[in-house]
Amino acid sequence: MALRDRLRRLVQRPGSADLAPFRKVVDEAGTRESRVRALTDAELTAAASALRDADDPAELCALGREAARRTLGERPFDVQLVGTLALLSGHVAEMATGEGKTLAGALAAAGYALRGRRVHVMSVNDYLARRDAEWMGPLYELLGVSVGWVGQASTPPERREAYRADVTYAPVSEVGFDLLRDRLVTDPAARVLREPSVALVDEADSVLVDEAMVPLVLAGASEIDAAEPRYADLARRLRPGLHYATDDEARNVQLTPAGAREVERALGVDLYAAEHLATLTAVNVALHAEVLLHRDVDYIVRDGAVKLISESRGRVALLQRWPDGLQAAVEAKEALEASPSGEILDSITVQELIGRYPVRCGMTGTAMAVAGQLTEFYSLQIAVVPPNRPCVRDDEPDRLYATAADKEVAIVEEIAAAHAEGRPVLVGTGDVAESERLARRLARAGLDRVVLNAKNDAEEAAIIAEAGAPGAITVSTQMAGRGTDIRLGGSPAPSAPGTAPAEEAGSGRDGVAAAGGLLVIGTGRYHSSRLDDQLRGRAGRQGDPGGSVFFTSLQDDLVTRYAPDEDSKAAASPDGRVDDKGAHWIVGHAQRVAEGVDLELHRNTWRYNHLIGLQRREVLAEREDVLTGDRGDRLMAEAVPERHAELTKAAGGPAVADAARQIVLYQLDRCWAEHLGFLADLREGIHLRSLGRGLDPLIEFNSEAVPAGKSLLGRARELSVEAFTALTASEDGIDLDSAGLKRPSATWTYLVHDNPFGSLDERALRGLIAMFKGRR
DSSP: OOOHHHHHHHHHHHTTTOHHHHHHHHHHHHTTTHHHHTHHHHHHHHHHHHHOOOOOHHHHHHHHHHHHHHHHHHOOOOOHHHHHHHHHHOOEEEEEETOOHHHHHHHHHHHHHTOOOOOEEEEHHHHHHHHHHHHHHHHHHHHTTOOOEOOOTTOHHHHHHHHHEEEEEEEHHHHHHHHHHHOOOSGGOOOOOOOOEEOOOHHIIIIIIIIIOOOOOOOOSOOBBOHHHHHHHHHHOOOOOTTTEEOOSSSSEEEOHHHHHHHOEEEEEEEHHHHHHHHHHHHHHHHHHHHOBBTTTTTTEEEEEEEEEEETTTOTTEEEEOTTHHHHHHHHHHTTOOOBBOOOEEEEEEHHHHSSEEEEEEESSGGGGGGGHHHHOOOOOOHHHHHHSSOOOOEEEEEEEHHHHHHHHHHHHHHHHHHHOOOOOOEEEESSSHHHHHHHHHHTTTTOOESSSSSSSSGGGHHHTTTTTOOOOEEEESSSSSSSOTTTSSSOOOOOTTOOOOOOOOHHHHHHHHHTTEEEEEEEESSHHHHHHHHTTTGGGOOEEEEEEEEEETTSHHHHHHHTOOOOOOOOOOOEOOOOOHHHHHHHHHHHHHHHHHHHHHHHHHHHHHHHHHHHHHHHHHHHHHHHHHHHHHHHHOOHHHHHHHHHHHHHHHHHHHHHHHHHHHHHHHHHHHHHHHHHHOOOOOOHHHHHHHHHHHHHHHHHHHHHHHHHHHHHHHHHHHHHHTTTEETTEEEEEGGTOOOSOOOOEEEEETTTTTOOHHHHHHHHHHHHHOOO
């Protein structure tokens, strides 16, 4: 085993952890199994409690294995315990689909808790958080560890109680929103979170990489951010080629000279005049919404509202909205009522949120593909845990076609052939529109199918659970049903609440296995090879037979967007298939370019947010001193001692101290919100400013953001002194209303979706350059 691990590490990328020490611990745990089995439940709980005073990972594994056997009906495999130990060592455990990550993670969370640490197990949605907390609940109880869960509908008291538990399951977004709300409390008792200790991240690649730079936002003083309908109407009338052109990657669109003249004629303005730059920007945003954002691809319309679709998951991205006026432009395009944007009171990225935890670890089926990013941004290593049974899935080479039409015909033929043999098929498509187009083709071919996309994602777990039934055809967008196993023959009978899902699959398992198992078909390469691997991983669970194949074409969006200059002259067979190695290289090249673009976007966003994070920490430190101590009172006593003495004489020391605290907290929060607005505006215009000075935009941003941040605390104190001086007092107390301390009557939360086209100023700049080039 040890030699195999060393050989594996030699061929893997840097950043992988050595499993040999973990295997030794697991072997030692095995020698204790018979002794632990003889313990009563009470003795087992007492033995687990004793681990709080002793660092004995082998004993933890032995006790955890026995507790799982008794409460869940599952005896963890050795490799699951290896995964547990990897998590307890602060690594990301890469474990294939169906290898028992949920149980391995629960044992690790219990291990941390028994060491006296508070653990947050972060998932991607409410469903998984609640399911796993309830499923693993009996295991935690036997080990003497308390567990709770938080969901979007949880009330503040419910959240506070859940976070008091040793282990808390919650969506990462809800933890972030709770942190933002806690940062605005005026009474320490109102906070729901405790100090961060351990973050155990489920689907770590999705959370730590795909969504790392997604800002979680707390907003107040809600207002309507509406785009003028006339711009949407105008963009709709413009003609491609004549009035506008798109770049090769379809990430930008700009007016042609003829288009600029048409806009000027329609609006009666000179787009090149400085006073009409806002109009040019509004037209550009409307044009981007009209041309580059597509319904049922980038978003859907549900219940009269625009719902964004997550690029990495193919599902509705709950609570997310586009920044920079793009959300309002899409709403205007769809003739929908504008949604409120509100004033941003505070925000935090997922990466910054996770970075608060002294201990970070995670688990996923595809970590090595992003090992570099996990090391670069989180200092995490990957522990590649081998499967309990060897994977026998047959991963076929890509089938490349000259045209998208030829590819779709071949896909339907492949599905029909597998279906005729009673073999279940799971098809991963790129977007909602493609999934529905393929479903229509299958219907015309007389093939029954189930479609899973952003329009019915609430049914995801139930649909995916049946994807292994004999002859089933499931068409899904992107990554289907993460967290839900696909068992050959279909889902088993329901298990009793609090117990593990039954292992025995439906009665058709043997027939499905004989037919070759689940066949996974990709209708095109995704923008990341990691997403390809995630789709492949749906087949071949725990040594089951299965297969996968990707159908690609030289007309795929990936190729035309990221390798537009690569032209293949290879001949195609009568059915359109292309076997030329050079043509296949083009598809792989396009995917590598796309991965590079995404990585650079991540790095660039991190550079901007790093400074903001440093400034936020300084403000929060000041706020904490004011909230929990007497700093506010001391600041006012030092700044205006005579006024402080007058108020104290009139209303008493405690009342004045409380008033000072409320005033300073309010001004700190007010100044921070205004500072965030300033930084957002600064970043929006920084490219245009830096262009004229020949400077790096980031350097230019820092040159203005740094002094603004340094003056923030001083400004907050000045405003606090003004408000404190204006207070009126009597024997009845301090009149805070006279100080104008009006906080938002309600706050709300959302996530800001990455702007896929760059900031407003970048788009306006590209448009200006294109128009000027056209006029020469």
